[in-house]
Amino acid sequence: MSIHIAAKPGDIAEAVLLPGDPLRAQFIAETLLTDVHQYNQVRNMFGYTGLYQGKRVSVQGTGMGMPSLSIYVNELFRDFGVKRAIRIGTAGAIQENVQLRDIVIALAASTDSGINHIRFGGRSFAPAASFTLLKTAYERALSRGWQPKVGTVVSSDRFYTEDPAEWKLWAQFGCLAVEMECAELYTLAAKYQREALTLLTISDSLITHEQTSSEERQTAFTQMMEVALETAIS
Ligand code: HPA
Numbered sequence: 001m002s003i004h005i006a007a008k009p010g011d012i013a014e015a016v017l018l019p020g021d022p023l024r025a026q027f028i029a030e031t032l033l034t035d036v037h038q039y040n041q042v043r044n045m046f047g048y049t050g051l052y053q054g055k056r057v058s059v060q061g062t063g064m065g066m067p068s069l070s071i072y073v074n075e076l077f078r079d080f081g082v083k084r085a086i087r088i089g090t091a092g093a094i095q096e097n098v099q100l101r102d103i104v105i106a107l108a109a110s111t112d113s114g115i116n117h118i119r120f121g122g123r124s125f126a127p128a129a130s131f132t133l134l135k136t137a138y139e140r141a142l143s144r145g146w147q148p149k150v151g152t153v154v155s156s157d158r159f160y161t162e163d164p165a166e167w168k169l170w171a172q173f174g175c176l177a178v179e180m181e182c183a184e185l186y187t188l189a190a191k192y193q194r195e196a197l198t199l200l201t202i203s204d205s206l207i208t209h210e211q212t213s214s215e216e217r218q219t220a221f222t223q224m225m226e227v228a229l230e231t232a233i234s
Contacts, residue, residue: 002075005047005060007039013049013056015084015232016076017225018069020181022046022061024088028225029059045072055233062087066113066155066184073185077192084133085196086228087185090203090217091153091177094167098176098202100212101220103148103227105129105137106198109183110175111155116187127155127186130195137197137231146223151176153200155183167206177202197231199224 001007019025025046029036033050040047040060047060060076062069069087076082091104098104108128116125134150141148154170156178161167167178182198189196201220204211212220 002079004042004045004071005040005075005080006042007047007080011037011039011049012047012060012076012080012082013058014082015056016058016060016082016086017228017232018060018062018073018085018087018185020062020064020069020089024221025059025061032225032229033057033059052229052233057229057232062181065180066115066157069181070115070184070188073188077188077194083194084130084232085185085189085194086133086232087181087196087198088221088224088228089179089181089198089200091179091200093177093202093205093207094154094171095176096207098149100202100205100210101216102202103141103146103220103224104153104177104200104202105134105148105150106153106182106200107134107150108152109155109186109198110152110170110173111183113155113157113183115184119187125187125190127183127190129186129197130189133195133197133231136234137199137227140227140230144223144227146227149176153182153198154178156180178206199228
């Protein structure tokens with residue numbers, strides 16, 4: 001039992017999938033896991049443990065943005081001994097060759113957030129993915145005939161920016177997409193010496209302003225979930 005997660009010791013698996021939306025956590029638990037047990041409903045941030053291909057895995061909602069994700073991931077690593085954490089989320093494309101519905105695997109995350117600026121006293125930390133998880137996820141995606149894009153992303157503290165062209169600087173430095181959580185997940189994995197990965201589906205483009213329909217989002221998300229679950233149990 002931690003402040004925000006009402007689980008008993010042993011309730012949470014060593015491998016946890018982290019969707020931002022708690023209803024996505026519920027969807028994964030109900031459609032892809034068996035022997036499901038709901039361990040958390042504090043603040044409606046649902047968490048479940050079940051079996052995928054006979055192996056234990058948990059799914060925990062994190063909410064949107066790094067401050068919210070940070071609370072859940074700190075508690076998962078510190079209080080529940082979680083060893084592998086895989087964020088599954090959506091992102092906005094900032095490169096021409098990154099298309100709607102693509103799967104992006106985040107190698108590392110740049111950020112405009114103040115969190116690491118404060119944490120490291122003005123120094124800069126390089127939040128990076130677990131190579132082992134990344135390699136597994138990449139290979140699993142390829143084996144299903146999908147071609148994920150692997151590269152850096154931007155974790156922003158703002159969905160709505162004053163300057164609508166702010167993303168262009170990150171794009172010039174090769175970042176593929178913008179989301180709001182990865183840098184904190186990777187930093188906490190480094191702090192607790194655990195493994196973390198972020199898988200993203202592209203839900204919109206900051207270049208063309210196109211957006212996916214909710215049906216397209218669901219299909220792309222389901223593909224990503226399968227890759228994430230196979231990586232989590234490997
Ligand atoms: N910005 C930040 N986060 C996002 C976006 C975006 O455009 N799309 C999906 N998540």
